[in-house]
Amino acid sequence: MSEALLKDYRLCGEIGRGRFGAVSLCRPLDPNLTGSFAVKSICKASVSGDDLDSQCLLTEPKILSLLSPHPNIVQIYNVYEDSTHLHMVLELCDGPDLHQLIVEGGGPIPEPEVASLFGQLMHAVAHCHRHGVAHRDIKPDNILFDAVCGGRLKLADFGSAASFSVGKGLTQLSGLVGTPYYVAPEVVAGRAYGEKADVWSAGVVLYVMLSGSPPFYGETAVEIFEAVLRANLRFPVRAFRSVSPAAKDLLRRMLCKDVSRRFSAEQVLRHPWIVGGGDANSNDGT
Known part of the structure; x- marks a missing residue:
């Protein structure tokens, strides 16, 4: 897990899992920030270097940053990367899909x-x-x-x-x-x-x-x-x-x-x- 991520947020358990990793609930450690967020952690080993999924792995944070903020698109707040995972801190949507x-x-x-x-x-x-x-x-x-x-x-x-x-x-x-x-x-x-x-x-x-x-x-x-x-x-x-x-x-x-x-x-x-x-x-x- 990214040390930088753990310095900024406290992870509170997994709330979902997808093809390339898990989504966890997290809360900011900064006392001036309130509320909960979602961390989407993508395992780099689950995608190969040349395929479409790998390209999307790299571009998803950039695309979300380009589109944010919009009231009807999940907002991205931070991106962290370590040797094994890419972590995106996202707006928490806790209603049903x-x-x-x-x-x-x-x-x-x-x-x-x-x-x-x-x-x-x-x-x-x-x-x-x-x-x-x-x-x-x-x-x-x-x-x-x-x-x-x-x-x-x-x-x-x-x-x-x-x-x-x-x-x-x-x-x-x-x-x-x-x-x-x-x-x-x-x-x-x-x-x-x-x-x-x-x-x-x-x-x-x-x-x-x-x-x-x-x-x-x-x-x-x-x-x-x-x-x-x-x-x-x-x-x-x-x-x-x-x-x-x-x-x-x-x-x-x-x-x-x-x-x-x-x-x-x-x-x-x-x-x-x-x-x-x-x-x-x-x-x-x-």
């Missing part, structure tokens, strides 16, 4: 609540894109809530994020990055892609929030990828009976296989369903 919220709630979330939460998510995504950052792994597990701020949504886990050049076209990123249900078809196809891959992933999140199930399903990762590539978007009556036409319109514009026609994050924020707070009587934006 979106996946837990959906599962514990027993299924779909009421539409006005979905619109409020989703608007917060898209403000975070638009902020990333304005700063030349693509998150590349937007999914309910990476959408947290800060109980201290009354349940404000926070986009987290930028371990797969990458930088792109704003204003120089959409085909600047590469690599199969993301989670099968949420990954965009252009990513699955192995083509160069841009930040609109995040919009697709967010669209899948919206679909899951409204219906309780993903739009493109398979028993295996290969079957899921095949369904994503077909991009046959359906709205089963049983799941979407009470969902407004405006919400369905937004889903069509986000889950559009043609990247040139797919909405940007800024366009999503201007859609009547978002502006109207999920009002079922909102115009559908056509």
Whole structure:
């Protein structure tokens, strides 16, 4: 453990574990500082020197520093490094993640609540894109809530994020990055892609929030990828009976296989369903 980290913070136990390390609760030793924080410790030995994960290991703190502060993005405060680990001191989000919220709630979330939460998510995504950052792994597990701020949504886990050049076209990123249900078809196809891959992933999140199930399903990762590539978007009556036409319109514009026609994050924020707070009587934006 980094000596510099232990001089500044007292570790209070592990609160989570990921692919490359653990997340621990910590409290500052400086009596002038109050509150609790999270320390994300990434084991360097768990990644090799030349692969994409290693690159992200090095860039995640830089990307979070570039994006902070933003009310809907987990904030980074300090970075420490020792011979075995990289440690990031982050804002503590002690509420449930979106996946837990959906599962514990027993299924779909009421539409006005979905619109409020989703608007917060898209403000975070638009902020990333304005700063030349693509998150590349937007999914309910990476959408947290800060109980201290009354349940404000926070986009987290930028371990797969990458930088792109704003204003120089959409085909600047590469690599199969993301989670099968949420990954965009252009990513699955192995083509160069841009930040609109995040919009697709967010669209899948919206679909899951409204219906309780993903739009493109398979028993295996290969079957899921095949369904994503077909991009046959359906709205089963049983799941979407009470969902407004405006919400369905937004889903069509986000889950559009043609990247040139797919909405940007800024366009999503201007859609009547978002502006109207999920009002079922909102115009559908056509």
